[in-house]
Amino acid sequence: MQFIPGVILFVIVVGILANGISIVPQAQALIIERLGRYHATWDAGVHLMIPFVDRIAKRVNLKEQVADFPPQPVITKDNVTMRIDSVVFFVITEPKLYAYGVENPISAIENLTATTLRNIIGSMDLDTTLTSRETINTEMRSQLDVATDPWGIKVNRVELKNILPPDAIREAMEKQMKAEREKRELITLAQGKKESAVLNAQGNKEAAILNAEAEKQTAILRAEAEKERKIQEAEGQAKAIRAVKEAEADGIRLIREAGADEAVLKLRSLDALTRVADGRATKIVIPSDIQNMAGLVTALKETASVATPGDGSEKKA
Incomplete structure (x- = not known):
């Protein structure tokens, strides 16, 4: 029976001592009052307080x-x-x-x-x-x-x-913001149209420049082609004239080499005169030395008539 009061007393003492142990969490602080007056500020950790003398006046949170x-x-x-x-x-x-x-x-x-x-x-x-x-x-x-x-x-x-x-001011501000937004949209649209017009103008300008360059190149090529054609024609005519003159020179040289006399040369002159007249001339001036050849020409024609086969009267003769 005497054992029971001792156990109870032990439990009471242990409880009092346990109540005197205080553990302060991190980021907190305890305001301790002793006999109603401020005693200390306990930070995080284990602290001992005197039962019935010290008490926790306030728990303070140190976090933001x-x-x-x-x-x-x-x-x-x-x-x-x-x-x-x-x-x-x-x-x-x-x-x-x-x-x-x-x-x-x-x-x-x-x-x-x-x-x-x-x-x-x-x-x-x-x-x-x-x-x-x-x-x-x-x-x-x-x-x-x-x-x-x-x-x-x-x-x-x-x-x-x-x-x-206030609602009225907020509505006015919303209308103003809407007007400003529409204004910015119009300005943006106008700037877009302006830029488009500028781009179109630049494109037209570049196209005109390219067309002018193309026409210029075309004209230059045509002029060069016409120039080449005329040069080639002139060269062809010069070659033709040169060939004719060379042929005439060769003919004269051959005649000289053949030993043609003055009568043959006069006959060649008469032939040339005939080609000049060509049946269309109304008046022909014949040199005097060719006129003396008339008899010779008549004799040659008669000789040619006898030598050429003809009608029966020629055979009888």
């Missing part, structure tokens, strides 16, 4: 966290009301300040983000707001980082998710 806030109404410099929702990326660098600096850090960051956003957008007009996301993000991150430093929070990035202008 994302706070997505709902859209906030803001007014631009030109009195346009729009809604903007933002995302804040932050990390806790001082767990003690985070635990004791502000009651609700996330709510504090949300309200601080809304007021900072209103101040920045209030100094911009609508067009600047829609085209200056990067400027707004940088300015907000800088101001939030300074404001949250006493809370042990470092703001790494701030992003504007959506900028929602």
